[in-house]
Amino acid sequence: MKELIIGLTGNIATGKSTISNMIQEKYQIPVIDADIVSREVVEPGEQALKKIAATFGEEILLEDGTLNRKLLGSIIFQDQSKREQLNAIVHPAVRKRMISKKEKLLQQGYRSIVMDIPLLFENNLTYLVEKTIVVYTTEDVQLQRLIKRNDLTEKEARDRMNSQMNIEEKRELADAVIDNSGSIEESEIQLINILKKWELIN
Ligand SMILES: CC(C)(COP(=O)(O)OP(=O)(O)OC[C@H]1O[C@@H](n2cnc3c(N)ncnc32)[C@H](O)[C@@H]1O)[C@@H](O)C(=O)NCCC(=O)NCCS
Numbered sequence: 435m436k437e438l439i440i441g442l443t444g445n446i447a448t449g450k451s452t453i454s455n456m457i458q459e460k461y462q463i464p465v466i467d468a469d470i471v472s473r474e475v476v477e478p479g480e481q482a483l484k485k486i487a488a489t490f491g492e493e494i495l496l497e498d499g500t501l502n503r504k505l506l507g508s509i510i511f512q513d514q515s516k517r518e519q520l521n522a523i524v525h526p527a528v529r530k531r532m533i534s535k536k537e538k539l540l541q542q543g544y545r546s547i548v549m550d551i552p553l554l555f556e557n558n559l560t561y562l563v564e565k566t567i568v569v570y571t572t573e574d575v576q577l578q579r580l581i582k583r584n585d586l587t588e589k590e591a592r593d594r595m596n597s598q599m600n601i602e603e604k605r606e607l608a609d610a611v612i613d614n615s616g617s618i619e620e621s622e623i624q625l626i627n628i629l630k631k632w633e634l635i636n
């Protein structure tokens with residue numbers, strides 16, 4: 435089996451987690467998920483959470499001292515400057531922790547690793563990986579799945595989509611694309627073909 439660090443990206447609700455779970459469970463390639471790491475770095479006691487409270491006010495915390503994600507989301511997805519303020523606090527900590535997780539997995543002997551990073555292209559993080567996969571859907575499918583999964587209004591969903599680079603642009607930048615607009619089975623066939631082409635499975 436070859437060695438490869440893969441960057442998996444896409445847009446909000448195009449299916450990154452669906453594909454990365456498949457890669458981890460069916461093909462035993464470990465996945466480092468930026469969304470999970472971005473939750474770890476804002477746990478109570480973490481520096482990043484203190485900075486968020488200092489910037490957005492103590493009312494951004496719930497009674498138990500954890501981050502009110504719903505409230506913060508409603509602020510930053512409709513205000514670019516607020517989003518940039520949050521990114522400046524959270525992203526350096528996420529990047530640092532992801533690199534350290536990658537080093538640990540390499541030390542444990544893993545040779546292939548997937549880094550699931552929604553903002554891989556926006557934040558110029560391709561230097562962390564060797565190949566990129568974009569999980570794509572048409573904008574219409576993305577919108578419908580996002581509204582359904584997060585129980586959002588169309589405006590809220592569009593604000594979230596507009597806070598990221600357009601999926602058509604990302605598709606152009608990718609080494610490989612999985613079109614997840616159809617069924618999960620159809621997506622798995624595309625994934626298998628990519629993993630075979632990159633000699634990660636037989
Ligand atoms: C604003 C927050 C609290 C909302 O939390 P919530 O639980 O509702 O969403 P969750 O974290 O699961 O993110 C869902 C999706 O939103 C998108 N997204 C999240 N943050 C951002 C952002 N700053 N810019 C663009 N898209 C984003 C991603 O596609 C992500 O997969 C949270 O998203 C956050 O802390 N964001 C900043 C960190 C970040 O950029 N994370 C994304 C990858 S590092």
Ligand SMILES: Nc1ncnc2c1ncn2[C@@H]1O[C@H](COP(=O)(O)OP(=O)(O)OP(=O)(O)O)[C@@H](O)[C@H]1O
Pocket residue numbers: 444445446447448449450451452453469552579580583614615616617618621
């Ligand atoms: N092929 C598919 N057919 C039908 N529903 C799907 C398909 N792929 C994913 N979904 C559903 O669409 C929603 C978004 O998928 P998923 O959570 O994997 O996206 P994501 O890209 O990881 O999202 P985020 O950017 O928010 O982390 C989920 O509710 C998931 O169950």
